[in-house]
Amino acid sequence: MSEHSQPVSQPSTKERLLIVCPGRGTYNQAEWGTLTRHAAGSEWLARFDALRREQGQPTLSELDGDTPFRLSVHGRGDHASPLIYACTLADTLAIDRERYEICAVTGNSMGWYIALALGDALSQDDAFTLINTMGHLMQTSLNGGQLLYPWVDDQWRPQPERRRELLSLIEELHGQDGSELYLSIDLGGMLVFGGNEAGLKRLTEKLPPMERFPMRLHQHAAFHTPMQESVKAEARQRLPATPFGVPEVPLIDGRGKLWSPWSTDPETLWDYTLGEQLVTPYDFTTALKVSVREFAPDRIVIPGPGATLGGAVAQALIQLGWWGLNSKAAFQDMQRDDPRLISMGIEEQREWLVKK
Structure with a gap:
């Protein structure tokens, strides 16, 4: 080998995962206690709880453990949104990185905010502030x-x-x-x-x-309609662009636009997140199709809580013909033998991904 030659890198043997972050409506009675089970004692959850206390809000640990589940309480935007984020973060952190690599991240609706954290465009704490603030603004206005x-x-x-x-x-x-x-x-x-x-x-x-x-x-x-213009104006005042950075993992937004580690302008990312994204339709179907076509993941992973997003993902994959899927029955057959879509809110599927 000459002094100028470089060793040939070996292809990765890790399975490539597309992470699909869930939105509102995924933390329900069956999911109560999930966060405590998967994240109790974690440093990041303690930080989130402290941030909630500072705002005079019940902590996530209290909501998930001490407060009996009531939809009127746990379904509120200012409670549900950060609970969902924390459950999704706990699941994603539990993925065995020696066996799997995350090739891209997308999400549905509020899941876009979570994607910003999982793709490292925002720190865990800055994403929490974004999600907690937006949940509060949406709940207090509850417009439409x-x-x-x-x-x-x-x-x-x-x-x-x-x-x-x-x-x-x-x-x-x-x-x-x-x-x-x-x-x-x-x-x-x-x-x-x-x-x-x-x-x-x-x-x-x-x-x-x-x-x-x-x-x-x-x-x-x-x-995602013009009825959120007042929320958009308030959010842009409260949440500056400063914490936004370049993602380390590619992100796909609610238009199907790719935000890459090599070409993202953080201020433009902020402008979309607290601008167009709030007041125009969120095309989750296109986001998923672009993610699959661009990154060809081995498996698609929906972190918890719950598994309600699985049907919508499967329907989009049928439209795409992914792995030859053409019906619900074909999807169920694939899932039975070798699940290509993994919902971590289903405990036996979660076990596929966590460290043994």
């Missing part, structure tokens, strides 16, 4: 609400005509007798609508009932 409705069939296969009909309802109903109605989140095989009470009431009357749909989301504001 959200409603969920599917556009896929019972095998999670796309029904484009149904989707077009659902989207046309926005144009039909918005502005009718004071109604406000918008697309809030494109969520796999479902659409999340945001609007005021008049708009959501009219939409509910128009939608054919099917199983548990249309589903009104408890204590959710009209996220």
Whole structure:
């Protein structure tokens, strides 16, 4: 070997993981106690609890352990958001990095804030401040609400005509007798609508009932719609761009835009996070598709709490034809033999990733 030659690097034998951070609605009765089980005694949780105490808020340890679960308490944005972040952080920190490497991070709605922490664009504590502040602002304004409705069939296969009909309802109903109605989140095989009470009431009357749909989301504001302009203005005053940095792991946002470690401008990242992201539709489906196409992960991981995001992820993967998926049955077959989608809120799936 000459003095100028370089040794050839060996390809990594680690499995590549795409992390998909959950949003609101994932910490429920079944998840109560999860944080205590996975993070009790951790230094970072003690810091988060101290930050909550400084704000005169119940600590996460108290909410997850001492305070019996009540949806009216634990479902509030100012409590649910930091609880979800802490549970997701605990799961991600538990992943065995000798066997797995995180190749990219994305998230759904509030999950974007968590992604900023997992991708190291924000420190753990700065991400906590962001999430705690946004949860508080959303809870105190609670402007509008959200409603969920599917556009896929019972095998999670796309029904484009149904989707077009659902989207046309926005144009039909918005502005009718004071109604406000918008697309809030494109969520796999479902659409999340945001609007005021008049708009959501009219939409509910128009939608054919099917199983548990249309589903009104408890204590959710009209996220990702123009109805959050006042929250956006307040957030930009309270949360400066200073803590934002260049991510160490690629991030994919709610438009499907890639924020790479080599090209990210931190101030632009702040401007999106506390700007466009708050008042325009969040396209989680596109974010997931871009993540899979760009980074070709071996597995997709949804950290806890809960597992409610798994269906939406699977529906988006069916649209993409990932690993030949074309139906709910095909997805269930894949999961049975060699789960490619791992929800860490399911304990037996969590065991796949943590250190033995």
